Amino acid sequence: MKRHLLSAADLTRDDAELVLRTAEEMRALADRPIKKLPALRGRTVVNLFFEDSTRTRISFEAAAKRLSADVINFAAKGSSLSKGESLKDTALTLEAMGADAVVVRHGASGAPHRLAHSGWVRSSVVNAGDGTHEHPTQALLDAFTMWRHLGSLDGRRVAIVGDVLHSRVARSNALLLRTLGAEVTLVAPPTLLPVGIDSWPVETSYDLDAVIPKSDVVMMLRVQAERMQGGFFPTAREYSRRYGLDGRRMATLQDHTIVMHPGPMVRGMEITADVADSARSVIVEQVTNGVAVRMAVLYLLLGGNEPAGSADSTEGVAE
Amino acid sequence: MCAQPAPTDALPDGRQSGRIVLDARDITRALTRIAHEILERNKGAQDLVLLGIPSRGVPLAQRVAERIAAVEGCDVPVGSLDVTMYRDDLRLKPARGLLPTQIPTGGVDGKTVVLVDDVLFSGRTIRAALDALNDLGRPRAVRLAVLVDRGHRELPIRADFVGKNLPTSLVERVSVTLAGIDAEDAVTIHGTAADATSEGADA
Known part of the structure; x- marks a missing residue:
């Protein structure tokens, strides 16, 4: 090291x-x-x-x-x-x-x-x-949590969803998970993906419903309103309808898929309370x-x- | 150390030459005797816990436990105790990865703990093990079983159960190989002076 x-x-x-x-x-x-x-x-x-x-x-x-x-x-x-x-x-x-x-x-x-x-x-x-x-230690603890639940991360699919633009967690996770052999897909509205995302070792998508059924891990990111000075999306309600994880979306996940969040969560925005408190959620364990x-x-x-x-x-x- | 044979005595197939002092059958006999001595000393297998010191103390502890089970007909809890973070030379070398510590369910409180290691040398590993054990509970008694005692103690520590006393000089190296981790069971002495520099002050 x-x-x-x-x-x-x-x-x-x-x-x-x-x-x-x-x-x-x-x-x-x-x-x-x-x-x-x-x-x-x-x-x-x-x-x-x-x-x-x-x-x-x-x-x-x-x-x-x-x-x-x-x-x-x-x-x-x-x-x-x-x-x-x-x-x-x-x-x-x-x-x-x-x-x-x-x-x-x-x-x-x-x-x-x-x-x-x-x-x-x-x-x-x-x-x-x-x-x-x-935020490298956050990425390490996320990888550790995945590793404990899923074993080797080789070939595992990880969806990182939400405010990638302002997220240090997303960048560190994308780099570390790639090193450990996982396939990372970033899901966010176009306005919340950083410039130069093409050079990251990841896939990107705007369609959450298409990505999560194939994922072994779904990691939700907080919308960092304190770092935003403009309109990145029309309304909070529209954001959570398109990019929030609710009970309906959770039902489309594979049986072994875990739900993660680096915290602090905004319940009702990127994740609903029933998902955050469900058996799939490993947020407290993180x-x-x-x-x-x-x-x-x-x-x-x-x-x-x-x-x-x-x-x-x-x-x-x-x- | 054991994994790095000196260039002069490495055979083409990766095994080491040197003088074999215990072969597989000698090791089997020594472990059987140690198992009996532990039972005799403890007056049975009740409240015994065997803790192997990684890496080679762990399979030795398991083998001793198998022999105790064969004699007494009851299973003895076996675990492992990593001493890396308790070593007195921790600060003298680069940080080292940890080895597994597994304490059997039931813990060590009130039990007779038998520490099992392959080679007893300076005694520093055992001192570290006693410190590590102190953080895990309060055993009723702690005993020490080793396959080989090669002398040259640097601390007031002795073994209760010894497979073989092996008088050595400080320039010699003793290596223990065990089937499961290594190719075969053997205790070997490597004696060239060139080996002395690569010798650690472990065990």
Whole structure:
């Protein structure tokens, strides 16, 4: 693995499978009496969140704490960041505090990349969502959830439905799922597909009803109204009729197909309550798996004197 | 390590040369004796849990459990205990992937846990295993069974059940191969000085 996790494209297939296997072991921890491992004792993980986030920050915090790391939360609100401090000065402060890893969420695409490659900090940088660009640990936890339900992702069909334009989750998922051998179809109105979608390793469709009966996974995305300044679709009602997942559409899915959502959901918009609460829905499980996957990522980046290699790193234990 | 034979003693078919100290039948006899000793010491199979240390301790634990089942007529729970994150050399090497930890249903609380490993060497793996076990519960007692004890302990740890005591020098390497993971059952010593540099301080 590389020293930073900035993009799902940073992961080779071996890296991604190593994360998934490691996450499987981390997940077993939830059933143990002591939910703690000593692997990152004495390491410091800083959660640097320039954008509001509940589940991702809590998930990273829980992951780091279960690995015995010290966690420092650094939120934009109520800190020097809201007083006009630059990213560089914040980074230098973190460096001076001796952070071993910086988990960063930023409204600007590319901010984690800047942090990692500017020479301001020596720590590993983990992208926890940057603008409309990427959110690689979300893609890993989605892949992990699919892998637990469906086994190998080779040849599996995944439909990602909704606001692809503003979604960092869609981009990271498309890249990672392709690496793992799945076939991704993005379903959205033309106005919510990004420019340059032709260069993504995916199919696209405007017709949800044609795509979902063939899919093994249906992932619904939230319509990110806070990032929209124009009319991307006529009305919310029309959007949910054409691109929302309701009970009628759910009835056309194959028996094994799972329904996912990266959260937060807007019930009644992209997904109806009966679908979100149905037996097919793995949305709550995604949150549980998020902690396990983030533990795996932090462990593989920080557990040794350098990040884990691929494939052969499980060898050499016996003798 | 075991998976990487030194260039000088690799045979064309991938197996290793070197001196075989235990062949398949010796290993069978040693495991049968260990099974009996465990039963004798425990006065039966009640409350026993066998935990193999991956990778080769796990099939050894299963084989011992089969022999106990044959003698006592009852199944003994078998699990595996990965010690990777508890090792004292975790920070000295690149991060390593984890191996399976499977604790039998019923847990380890109040049980007599027998840790099973292939080679006992520095004792550091066993120290890590004791720490890992501490996070899983409170066994009534912990015992240690190993197929080979090659000496050179660096910690105050000893085995309760030993397949074979094998006096070695530090430049020698001991490798255990087991059918199921490897081609065949064997314990082999590789003795060239060139091997010494590739030797880890494991087990």
